[in-house]
Amino acid sequence: MSGPILGIDLGTTNSLVGLVDTGFPVLIPDDEGRRILPSVVHFHPGTAPTVGESAKRARLTHPAEVIGSAKRLMGRRTADGPADSGGWGYQVRPGPDGRWGIDLPHGWTPPETIAAAILRELKRRAEAYLGRDIHRAVITVPAYFHDAQRQATKRAGELAGLTVERILNEPTAAALAYGLSRNQAGRYAVFDLGGGTFDLSILEQKEGVFRVLSTCGDTRLGGDDLDAAITEELQRRVHAELGPEAAIHSRPTLRQNAESLKIDLSQRESVQADFPFLWQGQSWSTTLDRSWLEQEASRVFANIPNLCRRALSDAGVDPADLDDVLLVGGQTRMPWIRTLASELFHQEPNTSVDPDEAVALGATIQAGMLEGSLRGVVLLDVTPLSLGIETFGGLMNVILPRNSTIPCKAGEQFTSAVDSQPGVRIKILQGERELAKDNWELGQFDLPFPPAPRGVPRVGVQFSIDADGILTVLGRDLTTGSEQTLEIRTAVDVDDVQVEAMVSQSVEHALQDMAERQWVEARLGAERAITMTRKALAILGTQVSGPEQADVARLLNAVETALRTRDPRQLKESLRALDEGTKPLADRLMSRLP
Ligand code: ADP
Numbered sequence: 001m002s003g004p005i006l007g008i009d010l011g012t013t014n015s016l017v018g019l020v021d022t023g024f025p026v027l028i029p030d031d032e033g034r035r036i037l038p039s040v041v042h043f044h045p046g047t048a049p050t051v052g053e054s055a056k057r058a059r060l061t062h063p064a065e066v067i068g069s070a071k072r073l074m075g076r077r078t079a080d081g082p083a084d085s086g087g088w089g090y091q092v093r094p095g096p097d098g099r100w101g102i103d104l105p106h107g108w109t110p111p112e113t114i115a116a117a118i119l120r121e122l123k124r125r126a127e128a129y130l131g132r133d134i135h136r137a138v139i140t141v142p143a144y145f146h147d148a149q150r151q152a153t154k155r156a157g158e159l160a161g162l163t164v165e166r167i168l169n170e171p172t173a174a175a176l177a178y179g180l181s182r183n184q185a186g187r188y189a190v191f192d193l194g195g196g197t198f199d200l201s202i203l204e205q206k207e208g209v210f211r212v213l214s215t216c217g218d219t220r221l222g223g224d225d226l227d228a229a230i231t232e233e234l235q236r237r238v239h240a241e242l243g244p245e246a247a248i249h250s251r252p253t254l255r256q257n258a259e260s261l262k263i264d265l266s267q268r269e270s271v272q273a274d275f276p277f278l279w280q281g282q283s284w285s286t287t288l289d290r291s292w293l294e295q296e297a298s299r300v301f302a303n304i305p306n307l308c309r310r311a312l313s314d315a316g317v318d319p320a321d322l323d324d325v326l327l328v329g330g331q332t333r334m335p336w337i338r339t340l341a342s343e344l345f346h347q348e349p350n351t352s353v354d355p356d357e358a359v360a361l362g363a364t365i366q367a368g369m370l371e372g373s374l375r376g377v378v379l380l381d382v383t384p385l386s387l388g389i390e391t392f393g394g395l396m397n398v399i400l401p402r403n404s405t406i407p408c409k410a411g412e413q414f415t416s417a418v419d420s421q422p423g424v425r426i427k428i429l430q431g432e433r434e435l436a437k438d439n440w441e442l443g444q445f446d447l448p449f450p451p452a453p454r455g456v457p458r459v460g461v462q463f464s465i466d467a468d469g470i471l472t473v474l475g476r477d478l479t480t481g482s483e484q485t486l487e488i489r490t491a492v493d494v495d496d497v498q499v500e501a502m503v504s505q506s507v508e509h510a511l512q513d514m515a516e517r518q519w520v521e522a523r524l525g526a527e528r529a530i531t532m533t534r535k536a537l538a539i540l541g542t543q544v545s546g547p548e549q550a551d552v553a554r555l556l557n558a559v560e561t562a563l564r565t566r567d568p569r570q571l572k573e574s575l576r577a578l579d580e581g582t583k584p585l586a587d588r589l590m591s592r593l594p
């Protein structure tokens with residue numbers, strides 16, 4: 001398929017669309033010149049849904065029909081945990097397929113339907129601008145969207161009549177927007193705080209190529225949470241001044257105004273909030289101070305410093321090594337957030353690209369590159385967790401370490417553990433733990449090979465991840481050349497919370513895991529020594545005298561006892577004794593060789 005490709009920032013709060021027009025990326029305004037479309041949809045029974053500002057205004061009068069923050073529900077299964085409307089007036093309910101959806105007057109509605117309505121509006125805008133039909137798009141998602149969330153985003157595009165050519169991570173898109181305008185080598189942090197998500201990425205740019213060194217974030221943290229805190233505070237005050245009933249009934253009005261009060265406080269030290277005829281004809285007003293909001297912000301955004309530090313340490317980058325800190329997302333307009341960013345990264349953040357537009361601009365640049373109308377920048381991502389296979393004794397053997405740059409490829413050679421083994425089972429694992437069983441299994445396959453003594457078969461295992469994050473595992477019998485492959489699509493898109501849990505568990509269990517690995521390796525060595533000794537006895541037969549045989553049996557017994565009692569020191573000593581005691585046997589074996 002050909003034709004223009006749209007670049008779309010499908011945001012939790014706001015969405016934008018752009019395209020490359022005669023060589024330049026442009027963001028497309030509506031009839032009134034506004035480039036930002038609120039991601040809000042009003043479903044009225046009997047007519048087509050309305051999208052954007054007018055839908056946002058209808059929130060007060062038709063709370064149950066007006067849907068905002070639907071992105072928080074995209075692709076979320078009930079098994080992922082509870083879900084809510086993020087402070088909106090609609091009902092969230094599990095659907096027939098075990099996924100969260102929205103209760104509307106016309107029935108249960110999946111979040112893709114909401115997203116599709118927004119995408120249709122953006123598509124319509126772009127078509128009016130270009131004067132032709134458009135069928136392709138690049139859509140951005142938070143870096144930590146898992147596979148089901150990305151799939152739901154793709155489906156939303158299809159519902160809107162768009163083929164989604166690429167799902168692009170938002171921070172990567174933002175970097176692209178800054179990259180094109182700057183085109184300088186260096187290392188950057190992208191700090192993206194929007195209405196509903198926080199993402200921090202450490203990127204490197206070299207010779208026009210971006211590399212994502214690490215990413216951290218929270219898919220449920222953003223400016224909405226601050227709006228909710230303001231609503232709570234206003235409601236508390238109404239409760240205190242006008243009573244409990246007034247507090248309950250005025251909540252939607254308070255909520256409606258919370259965001260603009262917050263935005264005003266980015267400009268001023270204090271704002272007066274006036275609510276004419278708030279309750280039973282009574283007007284009410286109150287004052288909010290920036291210092292109070294900043295106190296709330298430090299509570300709401302308490303985890304941001306940790307996430308930033310982790311991204312830095314994962315990337316092995318010191319704040320001093322950063323050439324720039326790029327601020328993205330509307331909430332970064334708040335002065336307190338700018339100060340926080342400058343403290344965390346020991347430098348003044350860069351705000352040269354409009355924080356509302358950076359992601360959409362990056363998506364548009366990516367769209368232009370896919371179309372062929374823009375060239376010169378390649379994007380790379382990283383693996384969020386280590387990938388490897390299970391080896392002898394149930395150990396994790398890492399093939400692609402955590403934070404490997406994508407695309408990437410690595411391989412290793414393995415052999416059999418016992419004689420006449422009919423083949424190997426290749427179990428693909430993801431995680432940071434030493435023992436296979438503590439990591440996640442992504443898939444497995446069997447690779448048969450002709451019977452041979454242990455250690456003779458040679459099996460090559462190769463992991464490769466392509467630019468789209470698809471992992472291909474190849475197993476090849478190097479003797480016969482026969483091979484098997486397995487494709488895994490979930491190796492790169494892993495849920496943030498799961499990544500965090502895996503990493504913290506590996507730190508927590510580091511000593512124990514290490515001890516376990518050492519024991520397993522020692523045990524495998526001991527088992528090898530036992531088999532070798534028995535083989536030697538069998539080969540030499542009557543050349544070994546009765547007393548010698550008794551001696552060796554005693555030494556073998558000591559090793560077996562140590563294995564049973566799981567005493568590493570005893571195992572080491574008994575192995576040394578066995579080694580010493582079987583030297584004469586080994587010498588005799590050697591002399592039999594031609
Ligand atoms: P998203 O990526 O979630 O769609 P945006 O990047 O559009 O979000 O950011 C929206 C958030 O930014 C909202 O919570 C909005 O209230 C907030 N915001 C926008 N402008 C400002 C401002 N001047 N000061 C503080 N917050 C702002």
Ligand code: MG
Pocket residue numbers: 011012170194195329359
């Ligand atoms: Mg955003």
